[in-house]
Amino acid sequence: MTTSTEKTVQTVLNYIDGQWVEASTGQTAESLNPANVDDVVGRYQLSSSEDLDQAVEAAWKAQKEWRKLPGSARGDILFKAADIMEKRIDEIARTMTREMGKTFPEAKGETARGVAILRYYAGEGMRPVGDVIPSTDSSAIMFTTRTPLGVVGVITPWNFPVAIPMWKAAPALIYGNAVVMKPASEAAVTCAKVIDCLHEAGIPAGVINMVTGSGSVVGQGLAEHPKVSGITFTGSNGVGKKLGQLALERGIKYQLEMGGKNPVIVAEDADLDLAVDATISGGLKSTGQKCTATSRVIVHEDVYEEFREKLLAKVAEITVGDGLNEGSWMGPSVSENQLNTVLSYVQKGKEEGAKLLYGGNRCEKGANAKGFFVEPAVFDEVTPDMAIAREEIFGPVLALMKVSSFEEALDVANDSDYGLSASVFTTNISKALSFINEMDAGLVRINAESAGVELQAPFGGMKQSSSHSREQGRAAIEFFTSIKTVFVK
Ligand SMILES: NC(=O)C1=CN([C@@H]2O[C@H](COP(=O)(O)OP(=O)(O)OC[C@H]3O[C@@H](n4cnc5c(N)ncnc54)[C@H](OP(=O)(O)O)[C@@H]3O)[C@@H](O)[C@H]2O)C=CC1
Numbered sequence: 001m002t003t004s005t006e007k008t009v010q011t012v013l014n015y016i017d018g019q020w021v022e023a024s025t026g027q028t029a030e031s032l033n034p035a036n037v038d039d040v041v042g043r044y045q046l047s048s049s050e051d052l053d054q055a056v057e058a059a060w061k062a063q064k065e066w067r068k069l070p071g072s073a074r075g076d077i078l079f080k081a082a083d084i085m086e087k088r089i090d091e092i093a094r095t096m097t098r099e100m101g102k103t104f105p106e107a108k109g110e111t112a113r114g115v116a117i118l119r120y121y122a123g124e125g126m127r128p129v130g131d132v133i134p135s136t137d138s139s140a141i142m143f144t145t146r147t148p149l150g151v152v153g154v155i156t157p158w159n160f161p162v163a164i165p166m167w168k169a170a171p172a173l174i175y176g177n178a179v180v181m182k183p184a185s186e187a188a189v190t191c192a193k194v195i196d197c198l199h200e201a202g203i204p205a206g207v208i209n210m211v212t213g214s215g216s217v218v219g220q221g222l223a224e225h226p227k228v229s230g231i232t233f234t235g236s237n238g239v240g241k242k243l244g245q246l247a248l249e250r251g252i253k254y255q256l257e258m259g260g261k262n263p264v265i266v267a268e269d270a271d272l273d274l275a276v277d278a279t280i281s282g283g284l285k286s287t288g289q290k291c292t293a294t295s296r297v298i299v300h301e302d303v304y305e306e307f308r309e310k311l312l313a314k315v316a317e318i319t320v321g322d323g324l325n326e327g328s329w330m331g332p333s334v335s336e337n338q339l340n341t342v343l344s345y346v347q348k349g350k351e352e353g354a355k356l357l358y359g360g361n362r363c364e365k366g367a368n369a370k371g372f373f374v375e376p377a378v379f380d381e382v383t384p385d386m387a388i389a390r391e392e393i394f395g396p397v398l399a400l401m402k403v404s405s406f407e408e409a410l411d412v413a414n415d416s417d418y419g420l421s422a423s424v425f426t427t428n429i430s431k432a433l434s435f436i437n438e439m440d441a442g443l444v445r446i447n448a449e450s451a452g453v454e455l456q457a458p459f460g461g462m463k464q465s466s467s468h469s470r471e472q473g474r475a476a477i478e479f480f481t482s483i484k485t486v487f488v489k
Protein backbone atom coordinates (compact mmCIF):
# COMPACT_ATOMS: atom_id res chain seq x y z
CA MET A 1 0.00 0.00 0.00
CA THR A 2 2.91 2.28 0.34
CA THR A 3 6.32 2.95 -1.08
CA SER A 4 9.08 3.92 1.37
CA THR A 5 10.73 7.14 0.29
CA GLU A 6 12.96 9.70 1.98
CA LYS A 7 13.64 8.10 5.35
CA THR A 8 10.46 7.03 7.08
CA VAL A 9 7.88 9.15 5.27
CA GLN A 10 5.47 6.71 3.69
CA THR A 11 3.76 7.45 0.39
CA VAL A 12 0.33 5.90 0.24
CA LEU A 13 -0.82 4.78 -3.17
CA ASN A 14 -4.23 4.56 -4.76
CA TYR A 15 -5.94 1.18 -4.48
CA ILE A 16 -7.38 0.30 -7.90
CA ASP A 17 -8.46 -3.14 -9.14
CA GLY A 18 -6.76 -4.86 -6.21
CA GLN A 19 -3.40 -3.13 -6.77
CA TRP A 20 -1.63 -0.26 -4.97
CA VAL A 21 -0.69 2.14 -7.78
CA GLU A 22 0.65 5.66 -8.20
CA ALA A 23 -1.55 8.36 -9.70
CA SER A 24 -1.09 9.07 -13.40
CA THR A 25 -0.11 12.62 -12.50
CA GLY A 26 3.01 11.46 -10.66
CA GLN A 27 2.10 14.11 -8.10
CA THR A 28 1.66 13.67 -4.37
CA ALA A 29 0.81 15.94 -1.43
CA GLU A 30 1.91 15.79 2.19
CA SER A 31 -0.39 14.96 5.08
CA LEU A 32 0.97 16.90 8.06
CA ASN A 33 0.42 16.25 11.75
CA PRO A 34 -1.77 19.15 13.01
CA ALA A 35 -0.13 18.80 16.43
CA ASN A 36 3.35 19.20 14.94
CA VAL A 37 3.69 20.38 11.37
CA ASP A 38 7.29 19.13 11.25
CA ASP A 39 5.86 15.61 11.34
CA VAL A 40 4.96 14.47 7.82
CA VAL A 41 2.53 11.61 8.40
CA GLY A 42 2.70 10.53 4.79
CA ARG A 43 2.22 11.49 1.19
CA TYR A 44 -0.89 10.69 -0.81
CA GLN A 45 -1.64 10.64 -4.51
CA LEU A 46 -2.99 13.73 -6.27
CA SER A 47 -5.08 11.79 -8.73
CA SER A 48 -6.62 12.78 -12.03
CA SER A 49 -9.93 11.96 -13.63
CA GLU A 50 -8.09 9.24 -15.58
CA ASP A 51 -7.18 7.52 -12.31
CA LEU A 52 -10.79 7.83 -11.20
CA ASP A 53 -11.99 6.32 -14.51
CA GLN A 54 -9.73 3.32 -13.96
CA ALA A 55 -11.15 2.80 -10.48
CA VAL A 56 -14.76 3.08 -11.64
CA GLU A 57 -14.13 0.69 -14.54
CA ALA A 58 -12.58 -1.83 -12.14
CA ALA A 59 -15.55 -1.49 -9.80
CA TRP A 60 -18.00 -1.81 -12.69
CA LYS A 61 -16.42 -5.09 -13.81
CA ALA A 62 -15.97 -6.53 -10.32
CA GLN A 63 -19.52 -5.78 -9.24
CA LYS A 64 -20.94 -8.23 -11.79
CA GLU A 65 -19.51 -11.23 -9.92
CA TRP A 66 -19.59 -9.66 -6.45
CA ARG A 67 -23.36 -9.21 -6.54
CA LYS A 68 -23.80 -12.90 -7.48
CA LEU A 69 -21.97 -14.15 -4.42
CA PRO A 70 -24.14 -15.32 -1.53
CA GLY A 71 -24.40 -12.65 1.17
CA SER A 72 -22.67 -15.03 3.56
CA ALA A 73 -19.60 -15.16 1.27
CA ARG A 74 -19.44 -11.39 1.15
CA GLY A 75 -19.88 -11.38 4.90
CA ASP A 76 -16.91 -13.73 5.37
CA ILE A 77 -14.64 -11.14 3.74
CA LEU A 78 -15.93 -8.41 6.11
CA PHE A 79 -15.49 -10.70 9.14
CA LYS A 80 -11.86 -11.31 8.09
CA ALA A 81 -11.28 -7.58 7.55
CA ALA A 82 -12.65 -6.88 11.03
CA ASP A 83 -10.22 -9.36 12.59
CA ILE A 84 -7.31 -7.80 10.68
CA MET A 85 -8.35 -4.26 11.65
CA GLU A 86 -8.61 -5.38 15.29
CA LYS A 87 -5.05 -6.70 15.17
CA ARG A 88 -3.86 -3.41 13.63
CA ILE A 89 -5.91 -1.17 15.95
CA ASP A 90 -2.93 0.58 17.59
CA GLU A 91 -1.21 1.24 14.24
CA ILE A 92 -4.38 2.65 12.68
CA ALA A 93 -5.33 4.70 15.74
CA ARG A 94 -1.85 6.15 16.02
CA THR A 95 -1.93 7.15 12.36
CA MET A 96 -5.34 8.76 12.87
CA THR A 97 -4.11 10.81 15.82
CA ARG A 98 -1.04 11.95 13.93
CA GLU A 99 -3.02 12.73 10.79
CA MET A 100 -6.10 14.59 12.09
CA GLY A 101 -5.36 15.27 15.76
CA LYS A 102 -7.98 13.24 17.64
CA THR A 103 -6.48 11.96 20.92
CA PHE A 104 -5.17 8.40 20.84
CA PRO A 105 -7.85 7.01 23.21
CA GLU A 106 -10.56 8.52 21.00
CA ALA A 107 -8.83 7.25 17.86
CA LYS A 108 -8.57 3.77 19.35
CA GLY A 109 -12.24 3.87 20.32
CA GLU A 110 -13.18 4.93 16.82
CA THR A 111 -11.10 2.17 15.23
CA ALA A 112 -12.78 -0.37 17.52
CA ARG A 113 -16.09 1.08 16.28
CA GLY A 114 -14.89 0.43 12.71
CA VAL A 115 -14.23 -3.20 13.66
CA ALA A 116 -17.70 -3.51 15.17
CA ILE A 117 -19.31 -1.92 12.09
CA LEU A 118 -17.60 -4.44 9.83
CA ARG A 119 -18.86 -7.30 12.00
CA TYR A 120 -22.38 -5.88 12.13
CA TYR A 121 -22.66 -5.73 8.36
CA ALA A 122 -20.86 -9.03 7.85
CA GLY A 123 -23.80 -10.56 9.70
CA GLU A 124 -26.23 -8.78 7.41
CA GLY A 125 -25.20 -11.21 4.68
CA MET A 126 -27.34 -13.88 6.38
CA ARG A 127 -30.41 -11.80 7.19
CA PRO A 128 -33.75 -11.48 5.34
CA VAL A 129 -33.99 -8.87 2.62
CA GLY A 130 -37.66 -8.98 1.67
CA ASP A 131 -41.26 -9.88 2.46
CA VAL A 132 -43.80 -12.32 1.12
CA ILE A 133 -46.98 -10.39 0.24
CA PRO A 134 -50.25 -12.29 -0.27
CA SER A 135 -51.48 -11.93 -3.86
CA THR A 136 -55.17 -11.68 -4.72
CA ASP A 137 -54.42 -14.43 -7.22
CA SER A 138 -54.27 -17.63 -5.18
CA SER A 139 -52.21 -19.37 -7.86
CA ALA A 140 -49.52 -16.75 -7.74
CA ILE A 141 -46.84 -15.79 -5.25
CA MET A 142 -45.68 -12.24 -4.64
CA PHE A 143 -42.64 -11.14 -2.68
CA THR A 144 -40.06 -8.40 -2.48
CA THR A 145 -36.32 -8.73 -2.86
CA ARG A 146 -33.51 -6.26 -3.08
CA THR A 147 -30.91 -5.49 -5.72
CA PRO A 148 -27.65 -3.51 -5.28
CA LEU A 149 -27.24 -0.11 -6.93
CA GLY A 150 -24.03 -1.13 -8.75
CA VAL A 151 -20.95 1.11 -8.30
CA VAL A 152 -21.23 3.47 -5.29
CA GLY A 153 -19.08 6.55 -4.78
CA VAL A 154 -18.15 7.08 -1.12
CA ILE A 155 -16.90 10.57 -0.21
CA THR A 156 -15.83 10.96 3.40
CA PRO A 157 -14.68 13.73 5.76
CA TRP A 158 -11.64 13.87 8.00
CA ASN A 159 -13.34 13.88 11.38
CA PHE A 160 -14.12 10.15 11.64
CA PRO A 161 -11.54 8.69 9.27
CA VAL A 162 -12.35 5.06 10.14
CA ALA A 163 -15.95 4.98 11.39
CA ILE A 164 -17.50 6.96 8.54
CA PRO A 165 -15.73 5.17 5.66
CA MET A 166 -16.74 1.87 7.31
CA TRP A 167 -20.35 2.78 7.98
CA LYS A 168 -20.65 3.66 4.31
CA ALA A 169 -18.49 1.01 2.63
CA ALA A 170 -19.46 -2.00 4.77
CA PRO A 171 -23.23 -1.84 4.02
CA ALA A 172 -22.51 -0.93 0.39
CA LEU A 173 -20.38 -4.08 0.05
CA ILE A 174 -22.52 -6.55 1.98
CA TYR A 175 -25.59 -5.65 -0.08
CA GLY A 176 -23.68 -6.40 -3.30
CA ASN A 177 -22.32 -3.03 -4.48
CA ALA A 178 -18.76 -2.21 -5.51
CA VAL A 179 -17.16 0.91 -4.02
CA VAL A 180 -14.91 3.73 -5.13
CA MET A 181 -13.85 5.72 -2.07
CA LYS A 182 -12.53 9.24 -1.97
CA PRO A 183 -11.35 10.09 1.55
CA ALA A 184 -10.75 13.61 2.84
CA SER A 185 -7.21 14.73 2.06
CA GLU A 186 -6.56 15.31 5.76
CA ALA A 187 -7.26 11.60 6.40
CA ALA A 188 -5.88 9.88 3.29
CA VAL A 189 -3.12 7.94 5.06
CA THR A 190 -5.51 6.59 7.68
CA CYS A 191 -7.99 5.58 5.01
CA ALA A 192 -5.29 3.67 3.11
CA LYS A 193 -4.72 1.54 6.21
CA VAL A 194 -8.43 0.82 6.48
CA ILE A 195 -8.58 -0.25 2.83
CA ASP A 196 -5.47 -2.38 3.39
CA CYS A 197 -7.41 -4.41 5.97
CA LEU A 198 -9.97 -5.30 3.29
CA HIS A 199 -7.14 -6.06 0.84
CA GLU A 200 -5.47 -8.36 3.37
CA ALA A 201 -8.85 -10.03 3.93
CA GLY A 202 -8.82 -11.05 0.27
CA ILE A 203 -11.58 -8.87 -1.09
CA PRO A 204 -11.79 -9.55 -4.84
CA ALA A 205 -9.96 -7.07 -7.09
CA GLY A 206 -12.04 -4.04 -8.02
CA VAL A 207 -14.76 -4.57 -5.42
CA ILE A 208 -13.37 -1.72 -3.36
CA ASN A 209 -11.10 1.03 -4.68
CA MET A 210 -9.59 4.16 -3.12
CA VAL A 211 -8.59 7.23 -5.10
CA THR A 212 -7.10 10.19 -3.22
CA GLY A 213 -6.79 13.75 -4.40
CA SER A 214 -8.70 16.99 -4.55
CA GLY A 215 -12.39 16.85 -3.83
CA SER A 216 -13.27 18.97 -6.82
CA VAL A 217 -11.51 16.52 -9.17
CA VAL A 218 -12.04 13.08 -7.63
CA GLY A 219 -15.12 13.73 -5.50
CA GLN A 220 -16.98 15.67 -8.14
CA GLY A 221 -15.78 13.20 -10.76
CA LEU A 222 -17.51 10.41 -8.85
CA ALA A 223 -20.82 12.24 -8.88
CA GLU A 224 -20.50 12.91 -12.61
CA HIS A 225 -19.27 9.48 -13.70
CA PRO A 226 -21.86 7.66 -15.90
CA LYS A 227 -21.02 4.28 -14.33
CA VAL A 228 -21.55 5.44 -10.74
CA SER A 229 -25.09 4.68 -9.58
CA GLY A 230 -25.05 6.17 -6.08
CA ILE A 231 -23.17 8.76 -4.05
CA THR A 232 -22.91 8.75 -0.27
CA PHE A 233 -21.29 11.85 1.25
CA THR A 234 -20.54 13.26 4.68
CA GLY A 235 -19.13 16.77 5.00
CA SER A 236 -20.04 20.40 4.62
CA ASN A 237 -23.37 21.69 3.43
CA GLY A 238 -21.73 23.61 0.61
CA VAL A 239 -20.12 20.57 -0.94
CA GLY A 240 -22.99 18.27 -0.13
CA LYS A 241 -25.58 20.40 -1.87
CA LYS A 242 -23.44 20.60 -5.02
CA LEU A 243 -23.06 16.83 -5.07
CA GLY A 244 -26.77 16.35 -4.57
CA GLN A 245 -27.53 18.58 -7.55
CA LEU A 246 -25.06 16.68 -9.74
CA ALA A 247 -26.59 13.35 -8.67
CA LEU A 248 -30.10 14.62 -9.29
CA GLU A 249 -29.16 15.76 -12.78
CA ARG A 250 -28.02 12.21 -13.57
CA GLY A 251 -30.97 10.60 -11.78
CA ILE A 252 -28.82 8.56 -9.37
CA LYS A 253 -29.33 8.01 -5.63
CA TYR A 254 -27.51 10.34 -3.26
CA GLN A 255 -27.08 10.41 0.49
CA LEU A 256 -25.79 13.54 2.24
CA GLU A 257 -24.94 13.88 5.90
CA MET A 258 -23.87 17.43 6.62
CA GLY A 259 -23.59 20.02 9.36
CA GLY A 260 -25.15 20.42 12.74
CA LYS A 261 -25.63 23.10 15.40
CA ASN A 262 -26.64 20.78 18.17
CA PRO A 263 -28.35 22.06 21.34
CA VAL A 264 -28.37 20.73 24.86
CA ILE A 265 -31.24 21.85 27.09
CA VAL A 266 -30.54 21.92 30.85
CA ALA A 267 -33.87 22.04 32.68
CA GLU A 268 -34.29 23.42 36.20
CA ASP A 269 -34.69 19.86 37.50
CA ALA A 270 -31.56 18.48 35.75
CA ASP A 271 -28.71 16.61 37.37
CA LEU A 272 -26.27 19.49 36.86
CA ASP A 273 -23.07 17.50 37.30
CA LEU A 274 -24.24 15.02 34.67
CA ALA A 275 -25.25 17.88 32.36
CA VAL A 276 -21.88 19.59 32.79
CA ASP A 277 -19.91 16.42 32.03
CA ALA A 278 -22.03 15.66 28.97
CA THR A 279 -21.77 19.24 27.67
CA ILE A 280 -17.98 19.08 27.92
CA SER A 281 -17.74 15.61 26.39
CA GLY A 282 -20.29 16.27 23.65
CA GLY A 283 -19.01 19.74 22.86
CA LEU A 284 -15.26 19.54 23.24
CA LYS A 285 -14.09 15.98 22.59
CA SER A 286 -12.44 15.66 19.17
CA THR A 287 -11.86 19.41 19.54
CA GLY A 288 -15.55 19.94 18.78
CA GLN A 289 -15.06 18.56 15.26
CA LYS A 290 -18.08 16.32 15.10
CA CYS A 291 -21.30 16.98 13.20
CA THR A 292 -23.01 15.74 16.39
CA ALA A 293 -21.02 18.01 18.72
CA THR A 294 -22.87 20.14 21.26
CA SER A 295 -22.51 23.86 20.52
CA ARG A 296 -25.62 25.57 21.94
CA VAL A 297 -26.14 25.21 25.72
CA ILE A 298 -29.68 26.30 26.66
CA VAL A 299 -30.09 26.56 30.44
CA HIS A 300 -33.11 27.40 32.61
CA GLU A 301 -32.60 30.63 34.55
CA ASP A 302 -33.18 28.94 37.93
CA VAL A 303 -29.98 26.87 37.54
CA TYR A 304 -28.09 29.05 35.09
CA GLU A 305 -25.44 30.52 37.41
CA GLU A 306 -24.81 27.23 39.22
CA PHE A 307 -24.50 25.35 35.92
CA ARG A 308 -22.22 28.03 34.45
CA GLU A 309 -19.84 27.96 37.44
CA LYS A 310 -19.67 24.17 37.41
CA LEU A 311 -19.04 24.16 33.66
CA LEU A 312 -16.27 26.78 33.82
CA ALA A 313 -14.52 24.97 36.64
CA LYS A 314 -14.42 21.74 34.61
CA VAL A 315 -13.47 23.42 31.29
CA ALA A 316 -10.55 25.13 33.05
CA GLU A 317 -9.17 21.65 33.87
CA ILE A 318 -8.96 20.65 30.18
CA THR A 319 -5.42 20.06 28.95
CA VAL A 320 -4.77 20.90 25.30
CA GLY A 321 -1.89 19.15 23.54
CA ASP A 322 -0.65 16.47 21.17
CA GLY A 323 -3.20 13.65 21.14
CA LEU A 324 -0.40 11.09 21.43
CA ASN A 325 0.56 12.46 24.84
CA GLU A 326 -1.32 10.73 27.65
CA GLY A 327 -1.93 14.01 29.46
CA SER A 328 -3.77 15.61 26.53
CA TRP A 329 -7.56 15.71 26.81
CA MET A 330 -8.09 17.79 23.66
CA GLY A 331 -5.96 17.77 20.52
CA PRO A 332 -5.51 20.41 17.80
CA SER A 333 -7.86 21.59 15.09
CA VAL A 334 -7.39 19.49 11.98
CA SER A 335 -5.71 22.23 9.96
CA GLU A 336 -4.62 25.84 10.03
CA ASN A 337 -7.75 26.71 8.03
CA GLN A 338 -9.97 25.08 10.63
CA LEU A 339 -8.08 26.80 13.45
CA ASN A 340 -8.54 30.16 11.74
CA THR A 341 -12.25 29.41 11.27
CA VAL A 342 -12.58 28.78 15.01
CA LEU A 343 -10.64 31.93 15.92
CA SER A 344 -12.76 33.99 13.51
CA TYR A 345 -15.97 32.79 15.21
CA VAL A 346 -14.54 33.63 18.65
CA GLN A 347 -13.83 37.13 17.36
CA LYS A 348 -17.29 37.34 15.78
CA GLY A 349 -18.91 36.25 19.03
CA LYS A 350 -17.22 39.09 20.89
CA GLU A 351 -18.11 41.60 18.19
CA GLU A 352 -21.77 40.56 18.29
CA GLY A 353 -21.95 41.18 22.04
CA ALA A 354 -21.56 37.73 23.55
CA LYS A 355 -19.40 37.61 26.65
CA LEU A 356 -16.30 35.38 26.39
CA LEU A 357 -16.03 33.79 29.83
CA TYR A 358 -13.13 31.47 29.09
CA GLY A 359 -10.51 30.54 26.49
CA GLY A 360 -10.76 30.98 22.73
CA ASN A 361 -7.09 31.88 22.28
CA ARG A 362 -4.57 30.03 20.14
CA CYS A 363 -2.27 27.90 22.29
CA GLU A 364 1.30 28.58 21.28
CA LYS A 365 3.22 27.72 24.40
CA GLY A 366 5.97 25.11 24.28
CA ALA A 367 5.41 22.17 21.95
CA ASN A 368 1.93 23.48 21.07
CA ALA A 369 3.57 26.25 19.05
CA LYS A 370 4.15 23.73 16.25
CA GLY A 371 0.48 22.85 15.98
CA PHE A 372 -2.98 24.25 15.42
CA PHE A 373 -4.12 24.36 19.04
CA VAL A 374 -6.90 26.49 20.49
CA GLU A 375 -8.25 26.77 24.04
CA PRO A 376 -11.86 25.68 24.47
CA ALA A 377 -14.12 28.74 24.44
CA VAL A 378 -17.18 29.40 26.61
CA PHE A 379 -19.45 32.31 25.71
CA ASP A 380 -22.19 33.77 27.93
CA GLU A 381 -25.17 35.99 27.08
CA VAL A 382 -25.52 34.45 23.63
CA THR A 383 -28.71 35.30 21.74
CA PRO A 384 -30.29 33.15 18.98
CA ASP A 385 -29.48 35.68 16.25
CA MET A 386 -25.72 35.56 16.80
CA ALA A 387 -23.45 33.73 14.34
CA ILE A 388 -22.06 31.54 17.13
CA ALA A 389 -25.64 30.40 17.79
CA ARG A 390 -26.56 29.82 14.14
CA GLU A 391 -23.52 28.65 12.19
CA GLU A 392 -21.54 25.43 12.45
CA ILE A 393 -18.06 26.27 13.78
CA PHE A 394 -16.64 22.75 13.93
CA GLY A 395 -14.49 23.74 16.90
CA PRO A 396 -14.48 23.77 20.72
CA VAL A 397 -16.87 26.68 21.23
CA LEU A 398 -19.81 26.49 23.68
CA ALA A 399 -22.55 29.15 23.54
CA LEU A 400 -24.54 29.58 26.79
CA MET A 401 -28.13 30.78 26.38
CA LYS A 402 -30.53 31.53 29.27
CA VAL A 403 -34.27 30.75 29.10
CA SER A 404 -37.15 31.15 31.56
CA SER A 405 -39.24 28.08 30.68
CA PHE A 406 -39.01 24.64 29.07
CA GLU A 407 -41.28 25.83 26.25
CA GLU A 408 -38.88 28.67 25.52
CA ALA A 409 -35.96 26.23 25.66
CA LEU A 410 -37.61 24.04 23.01
CA ASP A 411 -38.33 27.07 20.80
CA VAL A 412 -34.70 28.19 21.03
CA ALA A 413 -33.43 24.65 20.39
CA ASN A 414 -35.61 24.36 17.27
CA ASP A 415 -34.63 27.81 16.04
CA SER A 416 -31.92 26.48 13.71
CA ASP A 417 -31.44 25.54 10.05
CA TYR A 418 -29.97 22.29 11.28
CA GLY A 419 -31.58 19.31 12.95
CA LEU A 420 -29.02 16.59 13.52
CA SER A 421 -28.69 15.82 17.25
CA ALA A 422 -30.13 17.30 20.45
CA SER A 423 -29.93 16.49 24.15
CA VAL A 424 -32.00 17.37 27.19
CA PHE A 425 -31.09 16.98 30.85
CA THR A 426 -34.15 16.63 33.02
CA THR A 427 -35.53 14.33 35.73
CA ASN A 428 -39.09 15.12 34.69
CA ILE A 429 -40.74 12.52 32.45
CA SER A 430 -43.22 14.90 30.84
CA LYS A 431 -40.40 17.26 29.83
CA ALA A 432 -38.53 14.29 28.37
CA LEU A 433 -41.59 13.20 26.40
CA SER A 434 -42.22 16.77 25.14
CA PHE A 435 -38.61 16.91 24.01
CA ILE A 436 -38.87 13.57 22.17
CA ASN A 437 -42.05 14.69 20.42
CA GLU A 438 -41.24 18.32 19.69
CA MET A 439 -37.46 18.47 19.10
CA ASP A 440 -36.83 18.59 15.32
CA ALA A 441 -33.67 16.50 15.19
CA GLY A 442 -32.77 13.07 13.79
CA LEU A 443 -31.09 12.06 17.05
CA VAL A 444 -32.76 13.02 20.34
CA ARG A 445 -31.07 12.04 23.57
CA ILE A 446 -32.31 12.23 27.13
CA ASN A 447 -29.71 12.71 29.88
CA ALA A 448 -26.97 11.80 27.39
CA GLU A 449 -24.58 13.89 25.33
CA SER A 450 -25.42 14.86 21.74
CA ALA A 451 -22.54 12.80 20.26
CA GLY A 452 -21.74 9.10 20.37
CA VAL A 453 -24.51 7.43 18.37
CA GLU A 454 -24.46 3.64 18.38
CA LEU A 455 -23.70 1.80 15.15
CA GLN A 456 -26.79 -0.42 15.13
CA ALA A 457 -29.19 2.55 15.24
CA PRO A 458 -30.25 4.81 12.36
CA PHE A 459 -28.06 7.91 12.00
CA GLY A 460 -29.03 11.09 10.19
CA GLY A 461 -30.48 14.55 10.48
CA MET A 462 -33.47 16.69 9.64
CA LYS A 463 -33.70 20.07 7.95
CA GLN A 464 -30.34 21.18 6.45
CA SER A 465 -28.34 18.49 8.23
CA SER A 466 -29.18 15.74 5.80
CA SER A 467 -30.73 14.60 2.52
CA HIS A 468 -33.05 12.68 4.85
CA SER A 469 -32.01 9.09 4.33
CA ARG A 470 -30.51 7.27 7.30
CA GLU A 471 -27.14 5.56 7.72
CA GLN A 472 -26.03 2.83 10.09
CA GLY A 473 -27.85 -0.20 11.40
CA ARG A 474 -30.48 -1.85 9.27
CA ALA A 475 -31.50 1.55 7.89
CA ALA A 476 -28.50 1.50 5.54
CA ILE A 477 -30.13 -1.17 3.36
CA GLU A 478 -32.64 1.41 2.15
CA PHE A 479 -29.94 3.50 0.47
CA PHE A 480 -27.61 0.80 -0.82
CA THR A 481 -30.31 -1.33 -2.48
CA SER A 482 -33.43 -0.99 -4.59
CA ILE A 483 -36.55 -2.98 -3.80
CA LYS A 484 -37.98 -5.30 -6.46
CA THR A 485 -41.55 -6.52 -6.16
CA VAL A 486 -41.76 -9.98 -7.72
CA PHE A 487 -44.93 -11.65 -8.95
CA VAL A 488 -44.78 -15.30 -9.99
CA LYS A 489 -47.69 -17.13 -11.55
N1 LIG B 1 -21.32 16.79 8.99
C1 LIG B 1 -20.13 16.26 9.17
O1 LIG B 1 -19.95 15.13 9.62
C2 LIG B 1 -18.96 17.02 8.75
C3 LIG B 1 -19.07 18.34 8.49
N2 LIG B 1 -17.96 19.02 8.08
C4 LIG B 1 -18.07 20.42 7.75
O2 LIG B 1 -17.31 20.68 6.56
C5 LIG B 1 -16.33 21.68 6.86
C6 LIG B 1 -15.03 21.43 6.13
O3 LIG B 1 -14.58 20.10 6.43
P1 LIG B 1 -14.20 19.21 5.25
O4 LIG B 1 -13.84 17.82 5.59
O5 LIG B 1 -13.20 20.01 4.44
O6 LIG B 1 -15.61 19.11 4.53
P2 LIG B 1 -15.77 19.19 2.98
O7 LIG B 1 -17.21 19.16 2.71
O8 LIG B 1 -14.96 20.29 2.43
O9 LIG B 1 -15.08 17.78 2.50
C7 LIG B 1 -15.74 16.57 2.75
C8 LIG B 1 -15.32 15.62 1.62
O10 LIG B 1 -15.75 16.15 0.37
C9 LIG B 1 -14.62 16.30 -0.51
N3 LIG B 1 -14.85 17.45 -1.38
C10 LIG B 1 -14.39 18.71 -1.23
N4 LIG B 1 -14.82 19.49 -2.25
C11 LIG B 1 -15.56 18.67 -3.06
C12 LIG B 1 -16.28 18.87 -4.28
N5 LIG B 1 -16.34 20.06 -4.89
N6 LIG B 1 -16.93 17.80 -4.83
C13 LIG B 1 -16.88 16.59 -4.24
N7 LIG B 1 -16.22 16.35 -3.08
C14 LIG B 1 -15.58 17.38 -2.51
C15 LIG B 1 -13.46 16.48 0.43
O11 LIG B 1 -12.25 16.20 -0.24
P3 LIG B 1 -10.93 17.04 0.21
O12 LIG B 1 -10.66 16.73 1.62
O13 LIG B 1 -9.85 16.52 -0.69
O14 LIG B 1 -11.25 18.49 0.00
C16 LIG B 1 -13.81 15.47 1.51
O15 LIG B 1 -13.49 14.17 1.09
C17 LIG B 1 -16.11 21.57 8.36
O16 LIG B 1 -15.66 22.82 8.80
C18 LIG B 1 -17.53 21.26 8.84
O17 LIG B 1 -18.26 22.46 8.88
C19 LIG B 1 -16.74 18.42 7.90
C20 LIG B 1 -16.61 17.08 8.21
C21 LIG B 1 -17.70 16.29 8.68
Ligand SMILES: CCCCCC(=O)O
Pocket residue numbers: 160164234257290291292450451452453
Ligand atom coordinates in the same frame (compact mmCIF):
# COMPACT_ATOMS: atom_id res chain seq x y z
C1 LIG C 1 -20.35 12.63 11.03
C2 LIG C 1 -20.32 12.63 12.50
C3 LIG C 1 -20.62 11.29 13.09
C4 LIG C 1 -20.80 11.40 14.57
C5 LIG C 1 -20.95 10.11 15.24
C6 LIG C 1 -20.88 10.29 16.74
O1 LIG C 1 -21.33 11.32 17.26
O2 LIG C 1 -20.34 9.41 17.35
